[in-house]
Amino acid sequence: MTVAIALFTADLRTHDSPVLRGALDSADQVVPLFVLDDGVRAAGFVTPNRAAFLTGCLADLDRALREYGGRLVVRSGDVVREVCRVAEETGAGQVHVAGDVSGFAQNREERLRTALSAARRELRVHEAALTVVPPGAVTPGGKEHFAVFTPYFRRWSAVGVRRPLAAPAKVSVPDVDSEPLPEASGFAPGRPSPELPAGGESEARRRAEAWLAGPIDRYADLHDDLAADATSRLSPYLHFGCVSAAELVHRAVGRGGTGAEAFVRQVAWRDFHRQMLADRPVIARADYRPRGDRWRADDAEAAAWREGRTGYPLVDAAMRQLAEQGWMHNRGRLITASFLAKTLYVDWRVGARHFLDLLVDGDVANNQLNWQWVAGTGASTRPGQILNPLVQARRFDPHGDYVRRWVPELREVDGAPVHRPWLLPDAERRRLDYPEPIVDLDEGVKRFRRARGI
Structure with missing residues (x-):
């Protein structure tokens, strides 16, 4: 046998x-x-x-x-x-x-x-x-991987998606010893985030069914809306392989519509980063496109960023969501990464390590290369772009609902000051026990541009 x-x-x-x-x-x-x-x-x-x-x-x-x-x-x-x-x-x-x-x-x-x-x-x-299109399956002429997403996505889309495999009818296992199933406390001391999702294929398939049954249709319109929380929340299950990326794309393509198209594009980003890392494993630690940075080492500012105490409510809300759920909205990831790497000009690796420490979906390819993309040392075609958290708040949390959920100190603040608490009267600001901004945004922009020579 x-x-x-x-x-x-x-x-x-x-x-x-x-x-x-x-x-x-x-x-x-x-x-x-x-x-x-x-x-x-x-x-x-x-x-x-x-x-x-x-x-x-x-x-x-x-x-x-x-x-x-x-x-x-x-x-x-x-x-x-x-x-x-x-x-x-x-x-x-x-x-x-x-x-x-x-x-x-x-x-x-x-x-x-x-x-x-x-x-x-x-x-x-x-x-x-682990992917929809395996690394190396599509390559540009004369090179081993694509360095720009749009041409990669065109080729990726043309490959087509394989049909998902059915679950087995029977699995026969020979007589072999096994250790007991592990308990988390046994091999990772420490307390996990209080609002972690349940792990496993059963939960992954339940969430995927619910997502594909309707909410995916509004993904193109709502995926950046922080308060709407209208993303699939499937990233932890993709990271651990509890659900197949190929099956998700196969079913989304079959459903059709602009929401499904936008969702499939995001899954393609996952494959894009994997084909880059497969070709150059060193970029998990080193810049894909070095910019000659002399990063600032400011432990106090980095700690304020980790703790969600920067004085910029949208940044702090996203960082506190990460601590509470082991997950962060994608728009929040972009904003917090830009704030650390560009506004504070702190090495992106400091932020990438913190994300890997807390994110359940902490995938080396996605995490490290998204951080480099934001820091301007990766595959971005706009390496000098800086995301202003106040502008981002106006666009993606206009009523302050996301901030009020995650920054309880500001829950009773009405209107625009929820994103600009320094506009409140002195007495009210003291009562809130919310920190002053740790950096002036304009000064941060100037410092970054001087450092990069732009």
Whole structure:
């Protein structure tokens, strides 16, 4: 009886799972394996928020596999050592895994291939498991990746979307030992954000069904409206692979309409960043387009930014949402990143690390390259653009509802002063216990432009 291993990484689902399907098609029995990898922990990616979400994902994956007659096998330690150990224990001839793009993932894949080959076993990498269009599937003439989104999106759209794979009817697992399903507190000490969403494929599919049933139709009109909160909220589930990006796009394209088109475009940005990182893993740390920056190191200002105490209500509201939910509205991400990297002129890596510490959807490709895009060191075609938080407030939170939700000190303030509390009488300002602005916006703009020579 033949055995294959389906090694789950960032694809924690049974629907539209090329890894699980590939393993099932290649052998009589399959070991659905997840390794609590020491390397991931050492790299600083096991934070309280992601650990709490991950434990929900694994419990839900195990439940689903049991419905098909199988179960999830959990090991901990070095991923290569544990995969090889399970292969030896079960006689597995193949290991199936999703292709991924970070330097860590590429190194893991190469180590797995080398170790398995030495044992005369085969590694099968499924490049289409985590993206809609795999990295390298579309390239510009003479180059290995697109550096501008619009031409990439045209080529990406022309590829077409593969049909989603059905969930398996049956999963037969050989006799092999497993550790208990982990608890978040066991491998990521610390308290997670109080309003984290529930992890897992079941919740992902429930949210996707609700999104595709109607709210997606208004996405083009409302996706930047901070108070409306009208985005899909599917990013954590995409990051952990609880729902397939290809399936979401397939269904959105089938629904049609301007909202679906706008949503598909945002999913394409995810693939765009992945094809860049796949080609240049170093840009997870280094500037894609260096600007010769001499970043300011101001610990007090960086701390005020992290704590949502900058004195600019829209910036502070977004930062407090991040702390409370482990998630932030995309428009808020742009505004807070611009404020740190350009208005304060603090190294974007300081902000990117804080986001990775708290975001449940903290994806290396999206997070790091979006930060560089805003900082003007990435793929942006407008590297000198600065987002003024007051202008952004007027456009995307005109009535102050978003600010009032997340900055309780300003909840009773009526009208425009909710975004400009320094306009209030002195006595009222003191009563609010809200900080003065830590920087003059005009001075911040001048400082940034001097630094960049623009």
